[in-house]
Amino acid sequence: KSLEECPDYNGPLVIDFYGRLHPEHANGTVRFTNPTNSFRTVSAAMAEAFDKKVDRRLLIRKIGVNADKTTSDNGVYQLDLFTDYDALQREKAIQGAMLEIRQRYGKNAVVKGLNMLKGATAIERNTQIGGHRS
Incomplete structure (x- = not known):
């Protein structure tokens, strides 16, 4: 469907399990320099990664988010200016x-x-x- 919606797409293509041609999936990673539990910080970083990786002309079917190396918030953190x-x-x-x-x-x-x-x-x-x- 994405190729029908955007006939001028010229990015990488792949063939799915059913033999259909479709745009390659977009993947991205965000790494934080300091641990954070701030919703604003995390959501801003995710939005920035999304904007960098996704071609807005194509259909978006699924978005996955994974948090790795999580720790509990014990109130101790590195201060910065x-x-x-x-x-x-x-x-x-x-x-x-x-x-x-x-x-x-x-x-x-x-x-x-x-x-x-x-x-x-x-x-x-x-x-x-x-x-x-x-």
Whole structure:
């Protein structure tokens, strides 16, 4: 389908298991110099890697994310001059409050405004079990 949607694509092609020709899969890796549990840092790095690797003209079927060499947050970390630690503490407090609200009142207690738009599926998906209506 991607080649039908973008006939001028001239990147690498592969043949799948069924003998169909399609664009080669995009893969990317993000490595952090310092350990982080900041949602903003991780999501910004993922968005940057996505923008570098993905041809926006093609269809996107699946995105996978893997975290390697994870450790628990014991409150000890290497300080540096370029990090706003007050902002990190505020972000951590907000994430903790949102997690507590969701645990107490359910997954749909806090949602993004985008998920309130017509056609959004996040609220419905939050009520499903394993992708099936319960």
